[in-house]
Amino acid sequence: MKKLAITGSIGMGKSTVAAMFEQRGVPVFDADAVVRRLQGPGGALVPEIERMFPGTTGEGGVDRDALSKVVLGDPDKLSRLEALVHPAVHHERTRFILEHGDRPALLFDIPLLFETGGEGQFDAVITVSAPPEVQEKRVLARPGMTPEKFAAIRARQLPDAEKRARADHVIDTSGSLEDSERQVEAILACLGLGQGA
Structure with missing residues (x-):
């Protein structure tokens, strides 16, 4: 089994590209989706997050905006949150691998x-990338996003140029969806996976 990772900075089109791999038969583990489930209504991490950071949860689970305000800009609080979340995500990832043990490849979406x-x-790392002006336009179009919030998120992420340099494969999403799909198919072919991986 080949274990593939897909990464990319905010607004680069990573989720869209991950879905293209899934449509071609590669199961996708979405770390962000797992975190949202663990922190959502009735989520396993909600009571502990409330204990650590009082007032950041409610009936809908973790209030992501409230939690962001508490931990962003405070390295100690962010480290405490990560020390809680990362082991829980790792457990879910192990379960995902066991559930799909018969597949030739798995893709892990890890921002x-x-x-x-x-x-x-x-076995291979795929970075999804787009020019800075495309990224900014996409991100600032999101509901509730502000230039300040975007700057804070980007400050936590490696520069795109460095991610591109460290990746085994780069998918440029500045073109059409069809163009991105062609790049996905080329990577699968390069890895010997082809259609129906």
Whole structure:
């Protein structure tokens, strides 16, 4: 089984590209989606997050905006949150691997792959990229996003040029969806996976 990682900075089109791999038969583990489930209504991490950071949860689970205000800009609080979340995500990832043990390839969608030093666990790393002006336009179009919030998120992420340099494969999403799909198919072919991986 080949373990592939897909990463990329905010607004680069990573989720869209990951879905293209999934449509071609490669199961996708979405770390962000797992975190949202663990922190959502009835999520396993909600009580502990409330204990650590009172007032950041409610009936809908973790209030992501409230939690962001508490931990962004405070390295100690952010480290405490990560020490809670990362082991829970790792457990879910192990379960995903066991559930799909018969597949020739799995794709792991990990936004902060290089930042957390996790790239060595994978057979190949794919970085999704787009020019800065495309990224900014996409991100600022998101509901609730502000230039300040975007700057804070980007400050935690490695520069795009460095991610591109460290990747085994780069998918440029500045063109059409069809263009991105062609790049996905070329990577699968390069890895010997082809259609129906």
